[in-house]
Amino acid sequence: MKRIESPQNSLVKHWKKLLSVRKERDKTGEFIIEGYHLVEEAIKQKEQVLTIMLSDTSEIPANWDVDNLEIVEINDVIQKELAETEHTQGIFAHCKQQTVEEQVQTKWKRLLLIDAVQDPGNIGTMIRTADAAGIDAVILGKGSADAYNPKTLRSAQGSHFHIPIVKGDLHEWIVALKNRQVTVFGTAFENSTPFHQVEKSDSFALIVGNEGSGIHKEILEKTDQNIIVPLLGQAESLNVAVATGILLYGLAL
Amino acid sequence: MKRIESPQNSLVKHWKKLLSVRKERDKTGEFIIEGYHLVEEAIKQKEQVLTIMLSDTSEIPANWDVDNLEIVEINDVIQKELAETEHTQGIFAHCKQQTVEEQVQTKWKRLLLIDAVQDPGNIGTMIRTADAAGIDAVILGKGSADAYNPKTLRSAQGSHFHIPIVKGDLHEWIVALKNRQVTVFGTAFENSTPFHQVEKSDSFALIVGNEGSGIHKEILEKTDQNIIVPLLGQAESLNVAVATGILLYGLAL
Numbered sequence: 001m002k003r004i005e006s007p008q009n010s011l012v013k014h015w016k017k018l019l020s021v022r023k024e025r026d027k028t029g030e031f032i033i034e035g036y037h038l039v040e041e042a043i044k045q046k047e048q049v050l051t052i053m054l055s056d057t058s059e060i061p062a063n064w065d066v067d068n069l070e071i072v073e074i075n076d077v078i079q080k081e082l083a084e085t086e087h088t089q090g091i092f093a094h095c096k097q098q099t100v101e102e103q104v105q106t107k108w109k110r111l112l113l114i115d116a117v118q119d120p121g122n123i124g125t126m127i128r129t130a131d132a133a134g135i136d137a138v139i140l141g142k143g144s145a146d147a148y149n150p151k152t153l154r155s156a157q158g159s160h161f162h163i164p165i166v167k168g169d170l171h172e173w174i175v176a177l178k179n180r181q182v183t184v185f186g187t188a189f190e191n192s193t194p195f196h197q198v199e200k201s202d203s204f205a206l207i208v209g210n211e212g213s214g215i216h217k218e219i220l221e222k223t224d225q226n227i228i229v230p231l232l233g234q235a236e237s238l239n240v241a242v243a244t245g246i247l248l249y250g251l252a253l
Numbered sequence: 254m255k256r257i258e259s260p261q262n263s264l265v266k267h268w269k270k271l272l273s274v275r276k277e278r279d280k281t282g283e284f285i286i287e288g289y290h291l292v293e294e295a296i297k298q299k300e301q302v303l304t305i306m307l308s309d310t311s312e313i314p315a316n317w318d319v320d321n322l323e324i325v326e327i328n329d330v331i332q333k334e335l336a337e338t339e340h341t342q343g344i345f346a347h348c349k350q351q352t353v354e355e356q357v358q359t360k361w362k363r364l365l366l367i368d369a370v371q372d373p374g375n376i377g378t379m380i381r382t383a384d385a386a387g388i389d390a391v392i393l394g395k396g397s398a399d400a401y402n403p404k405t406l407r408s409a410q411g412s413h414f415h416i417p418i419v420k421g422d423l424h425e426w427i428v429a430l431k432n433r434q435v436t437v438f439g440t441a442f443e444n445s446t447p448f449h450q451v452e453k454s455d456s457f458a459l460i461v462g463n464e465g466s467g468i469h470k471e472i473l474e475k476t477d478q479n480i481i482v483p484l485l486g487q488a489e490s491l492n493v494a495v496a497t498g499i500l501l502y503g504l505a506l
Contacts, residue, residue: 125492134485155492162487196506232387232505234415238498239378239408245495246502252485253449 003073012078015053015094019082022146029097031148034084036061039093041158043069048095048161055079055090084150097148100137100164108136109182109203112248113170115219116143116210117240123147124155125241126208131159133248138163141170141219143210170207174222177205186215186223187247194230195250204251208244256326265331268306268347272335275399282350284401287337292346293317294411301348301414308332308343337403350401353390353417361389362435362456365501366423368472369396369463370493376400377408378494379461384412386501391416394423394472396463423460427475430458439468439476440500447483448503457504461497 004012017024018032025031030050033042042049043064052060052071060066074082074092082092112130117123123145130138140147147165174184182203186192207223209215220226229238229246238246257265270277271285278284283303286295295302296317305313305324308331313319327335327345335345365383370376376398383391393400400418427437435456439445460476462468473479482491482499491499 131486132488132491233384235385238385242498245499249499
């Protein structure tokens, strides 16, 4: 097994850059994950895994299939440099972002479109929720936090390896979806229908927006219908990931 | 207006202790909030506000009713000591926790019971969600994060001043609720019914549990029925605050 001892090793430097610099992730299409749960989900999609990094105190569980995967041993110093959490489990993976052919994309019937949601934890929770609700794909519009930010990856709990995540222009997506009879729902406080009064459809796209300002007006104008989670108490709004969960399940079930 | 210049002032020391030490909050029944939105919600419940603390660069908005409220000016040094957020708005309030008479508690018909949820942010989001869903009260069982932790207060976005939050023994609460015909729903993966197939009831209590281990077995055995958010994709679970939102709205609407 290959072993790296020096934090000055060029690969270690590359991993650290992938953890902290979004541009580096965008340019290379690579990212780093941490912890047994995420790495276990990753190796079920082997073609996305470049390397597994293992500290001296950690082990690959016997039931994992790691055939043909490169495993590199790292020492304590390097482990600390890579660890995002205080109590790291000492296992990491260097992965490739998934790519999805256009031909596949045009078959998606249930989608979540995200417009400028800024908190990485919210994005991660929304990806996890879309996965749970059986959604076909998540489309990240401009101004959203990076799906491969370490915080996003952690809060998505492995759903990055279950559901396609695509960056795209939401205007173009809305046009394309409407062209193939997918009902496009925006979310808005004004001129909107409570979600549980909406006619159910087998194919739908839900757009959710920024934590403070909601969905961009130009996008909202292009939807088929705008819906809302009714506020029955005194709260002025819901957390965007919670609202996304209520709406996706309301539309999906 | 009273002004405090020294971080060694005994009141400043008390505020700092309320921010960082749960025991101090429990003992005194007091807590500290930060930012315009939270302080604005607090002053609508004037009897809970002891003092508003205002930095040199901040102002009380003209439309706020602060009659009879004590306002104390603080300098930059003290502001930094109290601030939990990087970009503080320089306004804080020292508040009293609400108390609710038992006579009122026995009238609650829609409740959220929380069993050992450990993340303060999750607890706050759940309080906010319960408020939005028109729930009458939140009952915090043993082992849960403190409702008055600064992180909990921040993620609840002011709902602490909208909805009663009571610490209690969940076993006792379940017995009392069942005695007055409030249907008690647990949440569990096994032997549970998908939430959307449950018979609706005007009065219900929903119990949600720990992020990793769920609800304690002894509590789960006491419920009327156990329900679940069905997992339609590959995700193994939902974030507890998201699941709470889906279930509360599923039961409430």
